[in-house]
Amino acid sequence: MLSDKELQDINAELAHAATKASASVDALNIVQRHQGWVSDEAMKDVASMLDMTADELDAVATFYSFIFRRPVGRHVILVCDSISCYVMGYNPLLDNIKNRLGIAFGETTEDKRFTLLPISCLGACDRAPAIMVDEDLYGPVTAETMDGILEKYK
Numbered sequence: 001m002l003s004d005k006e007l008q009d010i011n012a013e014l015a016h017a018a019t020k021a022s023a024s025v026d027a028l029n030i031v032q033r034h035q036g037w038v039s040d041e042a043m044k045d046v047a048s049m050l051d052m053t054a055d056e057l058d059a060v061a062t063f064y065s066f067i068f069r070r071p072v073g074r075h076v077i078l079v080c081d082s083i084s085c086y087v088m089g090y091n092p093l094l095d096n097i098k099n100r101l102g103i104a105f106g107e108t109t110e111d112k113r114f115t116l117l118p119i120s121c122l123g124a125c126d127r128a129p130a131i132m133v134d135e136d137l138y139g140p141v142t143a144e145t146m147d148g149i150l151e152k153y154k
């Protein structure tokens, strides 16, 4: 069930949207900002506000890597696996992150601090290999700079 604040924020988006469906991503982001991820129940609630089916809205959500359909940790690390990053050291960087955190893609650390996910090009190819932690972009990332990066997120 959506909170009063979520309903209010989504209705505010709808008030200036050209069509209800055009507010899909904003509405999903509102839920994610409040709940950390978008559950099936939240998906149904938002879909009904947008006059869409849950499946239609879910199709929108799955298109965007930044909409999480499963619970995530307090911080999400997105590791770019596209060509520039791949060539510039994706594999050793990913191994380093996995070893440090003890998790694989799609997993969350036991203390719920980090979730690790792949993502396609972050648009920072000139800074490859690049990662994103929450809304912060980093690159080029090395084993050495990972220490300082992770330290920023508690």
Ligand code: FES
Residues within 6 Å of the ligand: 080, 081, 082, 083, 084, 085, 086, 120, 121, 122, 123, 124, 125, 126, 128, 129, 130
């Ligand atoms: S390929 Fe990684 S940021 Fe573009």
